[in-house]
Amino acid sequence: MLLVTTALSGLMAGAIQTAPVPPQQPVAPVAAAKSDPDAYELDTVTTTAPRLRGSVNSDIPPDITLTAEQIQAYGASNIAELLSYLEPVTRSSRGRADGQPVLLVNGRRISGFREIQGIPPEAIERMEILPEEVALEYGYRADQRVVNFVLKNDFRSLTAELSGRGPTQGGRITTEIKGNNLNISGPTRWSMDAEHERSSPLYESERDIVRERVTGDPGTEDIGAYRTLLAQSERSTVRGAYKRDLNSTTQATVSGSLEDRSSRSFNGLPGVNLTLPAGNPYSTSPGNEPVFRFLDAPNALGRETDSLTGGLGVLFDGFLGESWRWTLSGNYDRVETDTLTSRGFSRDPFQSRLTANDPTADPFGALSPADFNRLADDTANSVSQVLATELVLNGDVYRLPAGGVSSTFKFGADTRSLDSTSLRDGQTTERSQSRDRFNGQANFSIPIASRRQDVLPALGDLSANFNVGYEELSDFGGLSTFGFGLNWSPIEPLSLNISYTDENGAPSISQLNDPTISTFNVPVFDFRTNQTVLVTRTDGGNPNLNADNRQVWKAGFNLKPWSETDLRFSSTWTYSLTEDAIASFPSLTPDLEAALPGRFTRVGGALTSFDARPLNFERFERQDIRTGFNYSRAFGTPNPTAAALPGGARPPGIPGGGMPMRVEVRTEGGGAGGPSPGGGGGQVRMGGGGGRGGGMQPGQGRFNLSIYHTWRLQDEILIAGGLPVLDLLDGAATGARGGSPRHEIQAQGGVFRNGMGAFVHANWRDGTRVDGGTGPDINFSDQATVNLNVFIDLNSRTSWVGKFPWLKGARVNLGVQNLFDSRPEVTSSAGGVPLNYQSDYLDPQGRVVSLTFRKILF
Template sequence: MPKFQSCSALAIAASLCAGFASPAHAQEVSPEPAPATAQDGNDPAAPSGDDDINTIVVLGARLVDGVDAPEPPILELDSEDIAAYGAGSIEELLQALGPQVNSSRGRGGGGGPVILVNGVRISSFRELRSYPPEAIERTEVFSEDVAQRYGYSPDQRVVNFILKDNFASKEIELEYGQPFRGGFSQQEVEGTYLRIDGPSRLNLNVEWENSSTLTEAERGIIQADDSEQRLAGDPNPAQFRSLVSDSSGVEATANWTTRLGDSGNSLSLNATYEREDSLRLQGLDSVVLTDDEGNSLLRTFNAADPLTVDARTKNYSFGSTLNLGIGDWEVTGTLDGTYVDGITRTGERVDTTQLVEDAAAGLVAIDGPLGTFADAGFDEALLDTYTVNALATARGNPVYLPAGDVSVTLRGGYNWNRIESSDTRSLTGDTQLTRGRVTGGANVSIPLTSRREDFLGAVGDLTLNLNAGVDYLSDFGTLQDWTVGLTWGVTDTLTFSANHINREVAPSLSQLGSPAIATPNVPVFDIANNETVLATVISGGNPNLPAQDQSDWSFGVNWELPFIERGSVSIDYYDNHSTDVTNGLPTLSPEIEAAFPDRVTRDATGRLVELDDRFVTFAARDQRRLQFGLNLSGRIGGDDEEGGGRGGPPSGAARGGPAGGPVGGPPDAERMAQMRATFCEREPGELVDLFNRALAAQAAGEEPPLGPDGEPISIPPRMLERLAGENGQVDPERFAAVRERVCSTDAADPQQARGEGGRGGRGARGGGRFGRMMGGGNDGPPTGRWFFNLDYTLELENTVLIADGLPRLDLLDGDALSGGGDPRHGVRARGGVFYDGYGLIAFANYTGSSRLDGTGLADSTDLFFDDYITVNLRAFADLGQRASLVEDVPFLKGSRVGLSIDNLFDARQTVTDSNGLVPLRYQPFLVDPRGRSFEIEFRKMF
């Protein structure tokens, strides 16, 4: 493996970090003779020459808990950066980061990120999502190319959460929200317990949430029913249609992680129970009575038995992660299992035939409101799904080339899925589907040139990435995939990338075999007749779906702006081509109806009465787009000099977050010398006693005790906290590891510790962490953060070929696959400030205009979807930082209040036809029933 030289401060930082992690992450054995190290408190031998002063050789280029990748992260956040988002959990933090952690390579709106904890895979995001953000020491976001190094697909970004070594909290969070117009409200209560003791973690979380009903009548929705035929006194059907369902849910999660032995191996277990109940009003049963000749006598609505959909889902999940260091390989095994039990009861329509017979027998009067129908009963659907995913990955660097280590990742796994369903409405009977999938593959990352290794360094840093995999599906046969990628780091601040992905994707079990179900009374816009009708919609799977072939190209460039501190620009180009594409039946345009005539049923007048919406296959789809990103951030107050004061970010570390580098700059030489004297010039037993006294004084809020020389102990409070074990006393193993590393080198050179010379400031991240351990960033006036992120997407092409011989659909020019056209332009922007415990964040989304062409016939029309902007605001205040307030109300210690306003300007997309009228299906409150709304949050940590 390669070696590199650094100043002693950087070496100390890396060594101290290594003391808290497994040997698999960093090793300190060099193939060349290493400098002498101190034993039992003795100083090392003096260096042999001036050139060797402040020099140490370290084996392994990456820092502990970090991600082994040739390219630098595209985003780094330290603890103060994370605080600027005001999130209550890691799940909320990821939601706030939005486009910076979600991939644009993915099909269908961007893929969610791969989650690592301290550089290690986890079985499921459930293991981490409820952690409070205060438990995070640093967060790194890497590009999609890094995902393959951990056994994931190349269309997901990687988010690595590096947790604090010692952390404990109990937290309760209360939330209440509702629209400004009222109509319904939402409530949430969440309680979380977390304890981190080095590699051991325990997390318990319980959450309850509830939402009340919002009906169409409360928003004045005009109904699609033929109201002229209703009897006098019949109720308004809008009172029996839900815009927002009545729902409630509860979730309980337990996560536990422990170290196995002294080798750094670890085991994680997690379990979750979730239950969700919902009740949706589906309208009133419309009943039409006719005479013997079929003429309509009257139309009325069955208010005694409204149509409802009552659903309950219970979810049981279990996961486990085993991380082992086997020789030079890091082996991770994950096991994740889920069982979902669902039941849905849907109200049935009244038997009209029986009703007519009752009317003829005089049991029901037909000259007045019919409100005495017998209970029509309900249809019942049962759905049980079983999922088991097991995957093992082995990562290592088995070959060393002149440009660096060759990184190899081997993966193998087995996935098992089973679906059991029954539905009294099913047109095909009960369903039982099973799929087993055996997976295998390898990823190889080959460094071609390297500036750090001085091998063709004038070219920059070139890395070739190769990935190949084979899947065998028990119900579908063998599928293959392969990827080729090239990353070119021209300079520390300019990186280019190119990737080609080719893979075969099988339809899901649900797409293949879900039962065919007919659901009545569904509003459908019929563009051919320019009307919204209540039709019967058939949903379900299609057993004849083929595998989809995907061929994707992507090219990207990321540039850290030299003229703006902590600023970067990224440009990405995506070209996706697919054949045999699985999709739900698209919007019922003339082309779609002509291509799938058996999916549409009309009556004698041409009115749409039934739509078969089951999955179909398109011949091909092509998409091309450009995405531009701008990321700016900075510090408010404090010492703005890089690396100084309260810890300015290191060079090359800022890539689009609220601030680029860690809090607390590297310690200066004097402080390093004082700490080294404290650790190395006293007997270990004396030191442990002094540190225990210091911990007790710190816990009691007292001044630190004096040493034998009458001077205060020269060790920062944060380092004391890291040395403490679960019992609040000094942990012997941690103390020994820290003492050995502090005493094994000379005092730090603070200028070098700022990260000079390493690509992207990678070494500085370790120095910053050591600076925080030294207590950097705890003195001086309050500081804050500001940030601004902008993402603009330009769709260049989005076309679909339904079948050979038919014209292509242009989704950017009048055609559609869903309820509306696809916009060519989209913008997402986020900006915020955080200062002295107060924060304000604004989120803005712009959606461009689009169009859906009609048939051109007399009754048809075009639809125009206007562009619009939504703006969300979030403000919060850490009451616990207001000393006078906490003194008056001690309960407020550790508390925070927040206020969020979504859709500040109450904006909705406006949809009009060729006559300038709004079709009933696109009424503004059907598009967005919530509108401008607020949420109040109270959070307290104990």
């Protein structure tokens, strides 16, 4: 606590000592350094240009650019953690799911996320976040945003980290240890990562859960002590990557990873339904009497899952002639998963004794599992494999007065297979599915007007792009993609864009062929009977899925009103229509059961099981507007003496000590046109260390703030023709937390100075409801959650390091997830709260506190 108080007081003291930042000096043209081993000479004329080393090869500007000091303010330990903090500004509403953005390094494609996810943020010189249209220029679909990491040209570190976290309510502890070794020396980079994480189980009895009298559970036993809310889990991972130049124009990268995961969960005590015949010594009624009993065998309804994931990726990247770049990549990934599900006991042996009126068979006495037959376990094994290769070509196909017509061509092929074997209730099912795919894509960006080239300057900068794609699947035939867009900057501070995409997508082979798995004693709320019941849920693949068709319109703007102030406003409207939409099975509601009665099984009106395998909906239709701003500024009085820390180290977040930047671009033919295709991949050089106008000077701090509001105008599902439309904004639901909130606000703020920082992420979502039809309505209140991360680089506390030298290079993070322990508040129109909607059931952890010690060994 003393550490946190010291850090916060230092930040507050710095925040009130603000002063204007001296403007950066004008940049003068300089000659390219002949000794630069990364330089690729396209011609002999050198000019200055605004495109920086490592920038993407696109005329579309970044929506957000983060400098090294801004990145430091997040207090992340590696790129994977940094991306999780930046999720509000990297998400896309155009994708089929909330997937990860396209990731680039120094403006180039990478061999896979494994190549960079363990890299420490200290190695990042700057970070650019760009719109989805830029993904097309790198051979991807326009349904993911693009994040480009520009790494420092010379960096070495060995980092170790130990962390522990757990909810303030107790009951679950997670420990993690990880290490990273990174070496960047010009064009050569290699890294190694190792991680191990372990989490203890969390049981229902460790939370304030009020269990109703449910079907099959008369409440005579505390089965909550035998049911896990969160499974026990363990994970071990190793990763590595190596990149180097093969010659003056070509680089190669190889990366690999291996991960072992296991988990174990428990679904309560097994129960048996017995029939006590009339005339039995223990009978209390003239007829047959039903008796339900739990057996003391918690392992008999457990589940164990083990998976082993391995991957290998290679990538070659280079230039053809003076204006074409090529990238050839290959990947192999394999995932093997084993699942064991215990099914409980058969009543037969003991029931036979009751039927024979055996006086030693007391159904109301202590029952031993040995009196019953243990049912054979269900097992499932699946092996998924992917072997893929892609060739991407990028360059100018024609020269127009406003600039070159940039083009991207992608050709790819892959083969995928999923083999599964499942044993359910003694019956073995073997399934095998494979898919061979050949695909091609072409994208063209056409400049129409250009201020820099003095072509129709009254229009500003205007360009158009269009793309076409086709893929041939061995099991689904041909699927096509088409799209176009306009990018317009009528004045320098403002950029506008509009785009349209029409694409067809096939279900994944896991959606088609995952092994069938049954989970017993799953509690669900039955709206028809107004009860929580224990049912059997069936998951797996659905071989009858069809391909879908997705159409997306997008229009937005990005505004930077003052060139000397790091303030940006943006707003994006997105409309998507998906026909034959492939979806996971949504929450159980009366509307869903009415539309899909074959997916539900009832006995005597009581729900006993449901089939949750994926399916095709007739149509998804969604529309939203996302608006927000990002603001960042330096504060505090510059202190030149802070530029030199003990040992000659630079202050965190000040690459190169904040020197002015020199950018050198060799242009084709000695003209004054823009940089040749390939942007920061060896053609653009930066000298002087990477400072930036308005950047943080030695002794200063940095403040970041971003707020985004999402307004959902439409979110509707039509399950099948002839059925009513389900409005997720008004009573329909697909998830455990009700429908879609009409309004949602995400806010982030961070401050960093002198090695100390704090980062806050807040999220508020509007309330929703579930229309219960003839049953009760379920109402979800609005909810706000706040996450806090406070950290201190102990290098900045010179007196501490002097007294305890082992603290050199160390950092301590204190994190609090859900700071105010906000929980979903759910009410029912019938009164009370069903089990599935109780706060501790929806959010078993609540407030979670973590403490991390991180040390850069060198």
